[in-house]
Amino acid sequence: MSALLSMRGLTRRFGGIAAVDGVDLDLAPGIITALIGPNGAGKTTLFNLITGHLTPDAGSVALAGHMIGRRAPHHIARLGIARSFQDLRLFARMSVRDNVLCATEPASWFWQPGGKAARKARAERALAATGLEALARADAADLAYAERKFLSLARILATGARIWLLDEPASGLDPASRARFSALLRDAVADGVTICLIEHNLDIVIELADRIAFLDQGRKLAEGDPATILADPHLAAIYFGERA
Amino acid sequence: MIAYLLNLAQLAAIFGLLSVSLNILIGYGGIFSVAHAVFFGLGAYAGAHVALDLAPDILLAALAAALIAGVFSALLALPALRVRGEYFVIASLGLQMLATTVFTEASDVTGGLGGLVGIPPPTLFGVSLADPLVFLLVCLGALALALAVVRLLMRGSFGRALMALRDSESAAEALGKNVPLLKTLAVLLGGAGAGIAGALFAFQEAFVNVESFTLDQSVLIMAMVIIGGAGTLAGPLIGTVLLLALPAALTFIPGLPPTDIGAVQQLIYGLAMTLLMIFRPAGLAGRRAGQR
Structure with missing residues (x-):
């Protein structure tokens, strides 16, 4: 291959x-x-x-x-090509939803390619997949450690990147969170992500x-x-x- | 007394616009500039020249001021924006020192230390705005417009991108954000806002000289943003009103000699800043330390 x-x-x-x-x-x-x-x-x-x-x-x-x-x-x-960082580098003073929405908006200009509704839907799907829907309005700085890890993953998921x-x-995740994390990665690979x-x-x-x-x-x-x-x-x- | 209060309210609206424009850089973009008075000055000189040499039309003066201050801010910021954090503070400090010298020495354009005098009262499409109350409404209108623009931008993708680079430049880049472009746009917007404030200031004072555009002024504008609450919509306004009202309020304290007002004011500023940084580092309109 x-x-x-x-x-x-x-x-x-x-x-x-x-x-x-x-x-x-x-x-x-x-x-x-x-x-x-x-x-x-x-x-x-x-x-x-x-x-x-x-x-x-x-x-x-x-x-x-x-x-x-x-x-x-x-x-x-x-x-x-999307990446995460060892130290996560979340946008700490932004809400969880804004962190993820930001990942769906690649342009730095005042407007974005693609429809607003489609981008919003992608962000909501990423929040749902990572179990962060209920925390969408919280500031990223206020999340617990495992939630921060999943937010980092939600941002990547929302980019729609192929790699x-x-x-x-997964460092520092408890067994239950680790199982969720593994399932998420397997789902992504099944969708064709490398x-x-x-x-x-x-x-x-x-x-x-x-x-x-x-x-x-x-x-x-x-x-x-x-x-x-x-x-x-x-x-x-x-x-x-x-x-x- | 009413004339004094109207004058104070006009200044509060103009400095409110100035601190709202600096908040785009400091509060939303994390770009700490101590050169905002430079762009305030560029706008004031541009507005003054439009009024003195062309026509005292406030819209024309504001547009020219926004254009000149915006373009200069972007051009001057381009090399400085390549450096990060504290290095940018030093670069902007250098820019402030340089600009103060240029404002003083380029007397053909700025009038030097004597400044530009005799700026005529403003008009709008030929209608006089000389009445202090009418001019106050114009200043408040400009402030309201600036607040609306900032609110709109910061709730959209541009604001999210700007705040993202404030919180982590490398993570913002990894999500496709063009960091140099975003910083340049933020500086351009902030500079243009400061320029408009400068044009209004020129009409308000009917006189401009370099003393209004020094490092002290830049520090005062920065203090307004930080004390009020950087990165919030209301914060810079709160900071502006507090820092402008304080010296005015001190003049009404019985028994305080006018010669001591400056020293008392500095003591209060210093104490307030120290206490604020300990108990409310995000400013008066920001979140309390430890608040979830």
Whole structure:
């Protein structure tokens, strides 16, 4: 299956340190790919390079065969690549509904493409799917932790993006919330969304991922199906900090 | 006494418009500018020149002031908007210092320290607006229009986008918001509003000089927004009325020598700002600390 999003030789250095070092990675359409690796492996930096929040020093990113590297983040977002952040970055002083409505309005001008009713309906669907309908009028800053996580997901859902890049979206969730979260991701994939997930909780990775890429010190060390990657003792030693 | 109160009410409406325009930047866009008096000044000089050199038509003067202040604000802000947060505050401070010098030195245009004098009373399509009550109604009309525009914009997608970048620029970008464009539009709108306030001020005073457009004035406008409640519709108005009424009220305190009013005023401002930041950091019209 041809990749929807392809990275080739993607590199980013901070001073003398290569945070991402020549990474080749393909995201196949309609599956969940998990990025795993120890802290400092370059996972979030890789997301930042894809979304334009950082400019690569070398390498390329292609969306369905078209080069998108070095574009501004808002251009890349409008191409249908949505992301979440580890620290969520909600619009804290806006209501839950406005957070989600904002995600349906890509233009920065005084008017928006598409009909107002359609955008509003999409926002309401995202609120319903994430169980936030009853909290729609609350300020985002007043939400409980799990609700904030779901709001972050509702914003992505409301964008209508084809590719979701999720940075530790399930960390800190209680078991019930985690089950809701997993169901939401499976529904999205069933609707044709392609997901790339950074996750430290290997139970979630095993439960959700169709494919795993293992990163360490900026380099991709391995890529394959979850059973193969997670059974590799060398990778396990690196992951759990037991390298020689 | 009535003339004094009418004068105070006119000033309150003009400064209300000024703080409402700054609120677009500070309250909704999270863009902390300490150069708003520059655009107030540009509008005042533009309005004064229209009145002195063309015709004292208030609509013509307001349009010219909005255009000049709006365009200059966007042009001057473009390089400064590339920097974030506190760096923009410093950049705007530099702009304020630069503009004060230019206003003082460019005497061919601004009249220098002597200013522009003899600005004729305003008219509208040939009808005189010289009566203080009529002029007050015009100022209140401009303020009401500005409030309506801000309310409309902030309830729509533009306002949501602006508030989104205030709360998190990177998340706003990740949702497709063009942050430099949004900031430029906010600065342009805020600058245009300040320009209109400047034109009204020129007619109200019948005289403009650089002393009305200094850093002190920028800080006063910022204090009006923050004390009242940045990011709320009513906040800047509350702040404006309080900060304009305070010096006026002090003059009525028996036994307080007029020479001490300035010092007492500074003490009250300082104390009020400190207490407010502790107990009500979102301003008088904003939410209380810890309020859900």
